[in-house]
Amino acid sequence: MGLKQSRDHISLFNEGNHFYNLGRNLETIDCYNEAIKLKPDADIYFNKGNALKNLGRYLDAIKCYDEAIKNQPDYSHAYNNKGNALKKLGRDLEAIECYTEAIKHKPADTSAYFNKGNSFTKLYRNHEAIECYNEAIKLKPDYAHAYNFKGNALKNLGRNFEAIECYNEAIKIKPGYADAFENKGNALENLGKYLEAIKCYNEVIRLEPNYAGAYLNKGYALDNLGRYLEAIECYNKVIELKPDYTDAYYNKAAALGDLGRNLEAIECYDEVIKLEPHFAEAYHNQGRAFKNLGKNLEAEECFNKAIELKPDYPDAYFNKGHALGNLGKYNEALDCYNEAIKLKPDYADAYHNKGFTLNDLGRYLEAIDCYNEAIKLKPNFAEAYYNKGVSLRNLDINLEAIDCYNKAIALRPDYAIAFTNKGAALNELGRNLEAIECYEEVTKLKPDDASGYFNKGYALDDLGRYLEAIECYNKAIELNPDYTDAYHNKGFALENLGRNVEAIECYIEVIELEPNDADAYFNKGNSLYNLGKYLEAVECYNEAIKVNPYFAKAYYHKAATLLVLEKYEEAIENYGKLIRINPDCAEAYFNKGAILNKLGRDQEEFECYIEGLKFNPDNSELRELVLNHKR
Incomplete structure (x- = not known):
């Protein structure tokens, strides 16, 4: 029978190191445990702590680092790695104490400065983090990671230009540093330099073709450039690489919405909600897509769900109010806008929409108060000036209404409907020539909009310029062959010129388009009367009365x-x-x-x-x- 060979603590330690290098952490720990029984050495505890950390057993790892420090109080690596384990547990303040202790015992420990900087960054103490990264770089000028993370801290402070300089240094030291390219791309996006950001993300993709995050960031930059189709391609690639990537579905849905492809957007939000059932923003944006499709009941349900998940969500109340307004539920809409304003007192859009709803309820003075509040909060709010003008016109305060339309136009020179309503207010004041100028602006801005020509014709009618009016009505009819009002008014103008036969033809067109248009029968009757065709005129009046007995x-x-x-x-x-x-x-x-x-x-x-x-x-x-x- 042979003799059993005994192993000393050194051979056990070396065997443990061998297993550690192979990534076999459990066997590593067994060896270190045996070695510790023979000799509780600081290095053995330290290495055992590292193996436990690799297994995610951070509390056990910390105990080992403490034992190593007890055996060797100046063991800087043990302090550093204990800090790393504490950081993994989210105990960054304690981690910083450990890194400080490591630096005290080894002032040239670059990794301790680097790790301390990372903990400061996690605690949003970015200035202190930068000091740590600077120390690490001073000790090790080619420390690419320190430049990269210093860049992140600067970016967190909004110092994007300085951050980019750091990322450039990191890339110069380590040309294949994908993280530095990605972070540089993020900083460029923050500066609105989307094309340069895309170049960075392309570099990341070249270095790491299967990195979903790079495609996501590239998609976001393309979104900001309005290149939605290309953005969607990027998001599709993300989903292909990582099918459960919520942000990719979410951003894809937003891009589809920007393209007006709301049904597809809704499907994407369904995927988001499937992956993250408590994602209030996904319900909110899905509601907006339903609202864009005119499906206001479904939209309301989505906004309700968003509010249930996030009761302090002003945008959800705002959009719910909009959907309710579309459904004619004006009082409920007002409640929503009030709730949005309560949650966000400087919410100019909520005041604006509240005003719009009050206008629909005929509460014009209250509507004007809301528009004033919106303008106070957002002085360049063209729509608020325009809608204030609408409410003033409803009160027959046309001069002030015109002032509002002028302000809206000054802010938005292509605001066609503001020119239209300004023209209408001028018409009511008998300032027909100025009204015509407004309608001419409308026809310049929207040459295919029949209503601009119609309104110009109406103003010309009031001036007795019937031939010019008829030209306008003809243009309106050319653009919109079903425009019954244009046929009506053309008929009036022809009648005023004594061209009753042609007027009758216009009224016949109206009747063909709208057989229940009592006014068309009535006006046709008047033209027949003018022609002395009294019996036929009576027949027309009878038809008008049949359609409208009152x-x-x-x-x-x-x-x-x-x-x-x-x-x-x-x-x-x-x-x-x-x-x-x-x-x-x-x-x-x-x-x-x-x-x-x-x-x-x-x-x-x-x-x-x-x-x-x-x-x-x-x-x-x-x-x-x-x-x-x-x-």
């Missing part, structure tokens, strides 16, 4: 036409119907009374004037007729 003017004109045709009883009947609809119409009483007088029905004539005076007590002509009748 069309007072149609009864009036029908009665007048029947009078010309000497159909007195029918004329009396129609004036009677008109009076029932509009008892304040003095002309109806005059005309009905005149027919009764012609027929010798004096008592009925007198009763007609008496009834007219009852509803028109200040009408001197009716009073005179009653008095004369009595005499």
